Amino acid sequence: MKKTLIVVCTLFTFGATAGTEDSGNELSYEHFVHSDKPIKCLYGYAAEKVGDHDAAIAIFEDCIARWESVYAMIWLAQIYDTGIGVPQNLEKAAALLKRGAHTQDEAGYSSLAKYHYGILLLEGRGVPVNKQAGIEWLQRAADEGVDEAKDYLQSMP
Structure with missing residues (x-):
């Protein structure tokens, strides 16, 4: 932020x-x-x-x-996720975040993509629900310093 x-x-x-x-x-x-x-x-x-x-x-x-801007992938994913300005396309949003999560960038945006992709996997938004994979992506993001990922993992039952 x-x-x-x-x-x-x-x-x-x-x-x-x-x-x-x-x-x-x-x-x-x-x-x-x-x-x-x-x-x-x-x-x-x-x-x-x-x-x-x-x-x-x-x-x-x-x-x-x-x-291969992960920053752009995250923001474009948000546009498709919300459907503001375009028809909502959850699958396209998830594909962009997955791509960003698999891309290492110098600015650290790939860590944020990992966090957002993990949430999508847990919630089944644009992808099938996969709690195990979602937790793994959140843990990767947490390990890379994303506080929101740490908080989300700690709040899970």
Whole structure:
């Protein structure tokens, strides 16, 4: 959560023109869709939060394709899980989180993907219920420092 807040504050501090050379309206999130700069992945979050779902989805999909961005996988999974801006697709959300859980990234987002994927397995959201696998993924996330995973495991009967 702290990473997200810092990222959003940074985005708005530097303004919407950082990180791209594209032409067009430099104040729109669509401006970042075709950028070849990895910072654009952070703008996907901001676009989603202001309701520009199309730009957010396009940014996240491109970040996944170009850089295997686990950050983008998590946020795109959330979009498909909630069905805000797109038809709800729990299977697609689960597949993105599974992919993120299996991807090691330097920023540590794969630990968060492990946590979220573990929850999906326990709840059977977009995947068949598999309590054993869900606990294993939560334990991996907890071992990597995800406090929410530790708390969830401790709260289980």
